[in-house]
Amino acid sequence: MVKDGNTEEHQEDKEEKRDIEKELEEMKDKYLRLLAEFDNFKKREEKERIRLSDVVKANVIKDFLPILDDLQKALENSRQHQSKITEGIELVVKKFNDILKNKGVKEIKTQGEVFNPHYHEALQVRQSDECPPNLILETLEKGYMYKDILIRPARVVVSAEKEGIEKNEGGK
Numbered sequence: 001m002v003k004d005g006n007t008e009e010h011q012e013d014k015e016e017k018r019d020i021e022k023e024l025e026e027m028k029d030k031y032l033r034l035l036a037e038f039d040n041f042k043k044r045e046e047k048e049r050i051r052l053s054d055v056v057k058a059n060v061i062k063d064f065l066p067i068l069d070d071l072q073k074a075l076e077n078s079r080q081h082q083s084k085i086t087e088g089i090e091l092v093v094k095k096f097n098d099i100l101k102n103k104g105v106k107e108i109k110t111q112g113e114v115f116n117p118h119y120h121e122a123l124q125v126r127q128s129d130e131c132p133p134n135l136i137l138e139t140l141e142k143g144y145m146y147k148d149i150l151i152r153p154a155r156v157v158v159s160a161e162k163e164g165i166e167k168n169e170g171g172k
Contacts, residue, residue, distance in 0.1 A: 075093055114136070120155075122156060123156065
C-alpha cells in the first residue's frame with residue numbers, strides 16, 4: 001500500500017509538473033506576443049514622430065515662400081534695367097531655391113499639365129478653342145511639395161472650352 005500511495009503522489013507530482021510547465025509555456029507565449037506588440041508600437045510611434053516632424057518642417061517652409069515670391073517678382077521687374085540689383089536678386093533666389101531643394105522641397109509642375117485640384121488652385125479660367133479644357137495655361141504662383149506633404153498648391157490659370165453663339169446654335 002505504501003507503494004500505491006507513493007505512486008499516486010508521484011503521479012500527482014507529474015501532473016502538477018506538467019500543469020506548471022504548460023502554464024509556463026503559456027506565460028512565455030504571452031510575454032513574446034506582448035514584446036512583439038510593444039516593438040510594433042515603438043515602430044508606429046517612430047513613424048508618427050517622423051511624419052509630425054515633416055509636417056512641422058513643411059509649415060516652416062511655407063512661411064518663407066512669400067519671400068521667395070517677392071524676390072522672384074523683383075527679379076523679373078529689375079531685368080528691364082540690367083543693374084547690379086538684378087545680379088544680387090538672382091543670387092539670392094538661386095541660394096534660396098538651392099536650400100529648398102537640399103531640404104527636399106520640390107516645385108509642383110504646372111506648364112502644359114492638366115489641372116489637378118490636389119496640387120493646383122485655379123485662380124482664373126480662360127476660354128480657349130486652341131487648348132483642351134483643364135489645361136494649365138499660366139502659373140501665377142508656384143506650388144511646392146515636401147515629401148508627400150503639399151506645402152502650397154500652385155496657383156494657376158486654367159483653360160476652358162469657349163462657349164459662344166455658334167456652339168449654342170449647333171446644339172439645337
